[in-house]
Amino acid sequence: MSEIIHEVNEHIRLIQNTDGLTFGTDAYLLAAFVRPKKSAVAVDLGSGTGIIPLLCLARSKASRFTAVEIQPSFCELIHRNAALNGMADKLTALPADVRQIKADTVGGEVDLVTANPPYMAPNSGARNHTDEKYIARHEVCGTVKDFCGAAGRLLKHGGRFCCVFRPERLADLFEGLRSAHVEPKRMTLVQATCAAVPSMVLVEAVKYAAPGMTVTPPLCLWEADPERPEKPAEPMTQTAEAAYIYENCCFPGEFMGENAKCKMQNEGCLLLTQKPSFMVRIGDPTPEKALSPLEDLPKLRLFHRFFAESQFCIMHFALCISQGASLWIT
Secondary structure (H helix, E strand, C coil): CCEEEEECCCCCEEEEECCCCCCCHHHHHHHHHCCCCCCCEEEEECCCCCHHHHHHHHCCCCCEEEEEECCHHHHHHHHHHHHHCCCCCCEEEEECCCCCCCHHHHCCCEEEEEECCCCECCCCCCCCCCHHHHHHHECCCCCHHHHHHHHHHHEEEEEEEEEEECHHHHHHHHHHHHHCCEEEEEEEEEECCCCCCCCEEEEEEEECCCCCCEECCCEECECECCCCCCCECCCCCECHHHHHHHHHCCCCHHHCCCCCCEEEEECCEEEECCCCCCCEEECCCCCHHHHHHHCCCCCEEEEEEEEEECCEEEEEEEEEEHHHCEECCC
16 A cells, blocks of 8 residues: 655645545535535545545534544544644544444534545446545445434434535435435535536535525636637636635535525626526427527517436526626526
């Protein structure tokens, strides 16, 4: 087993096992997606190196974390990373199986659960060269439904579950959440550019919450190549939103709120301040029915694109409003 030490940012240094999965964009975005609550008691499922708890604790998004990890070698790595970053009193590694864990295992129900679960079914894709990577990437030690079930057992009433997953498996994720009585309430699709197909999805769900989900604008990570807008421009330049997230380990307010109108801050980028800006429809993907209420709005150009997979049809709107026009989208 070989190890490297990665400087994540000015707050975190991370020991990584090169035989397992190393730190990536999905883990950082998930930590940024978590709402700050200094007093929160939290659990991270399938914690790996412990990077998500480390990032959250460094930004005071929780008071303490239990990092659940089934692989003993990675539990030891979590202990070492906690000590390396001066968080041994706040971060505890727990060798356990998410399929069996219960609230009393972690000292009672918690305020927050995070997870970056394996994305791939056991027999899909190429077999990784090491067992560590295979377990991290494939659902051999728990499916997404198992991770959702664990979150449901661990959370107190009103507690939040934040996870990152693949958009093409949204149906599996939502089925798992509902079966665990954890209701999806906020969702952000992540794209390389605003014209690219989404590559990951961030979801916040709340235990025993009423139905109703805010779908924020997509997070576009890179400025697009003018000739191939689905590809990042060269040299690669982060969007303003991505730069803010990587600087602060927190999403801008327009991705976090729940009650307000949408305003266009600049051409081609819709920023959500608090209320749903997009619609999630199951079944009929015909856009005209949904778009008709917007046809008479002045100074508005509307473009649409669909991302359809499994049973979900997610409508993406890119709005261009001149002279600071604002609107409600319900």
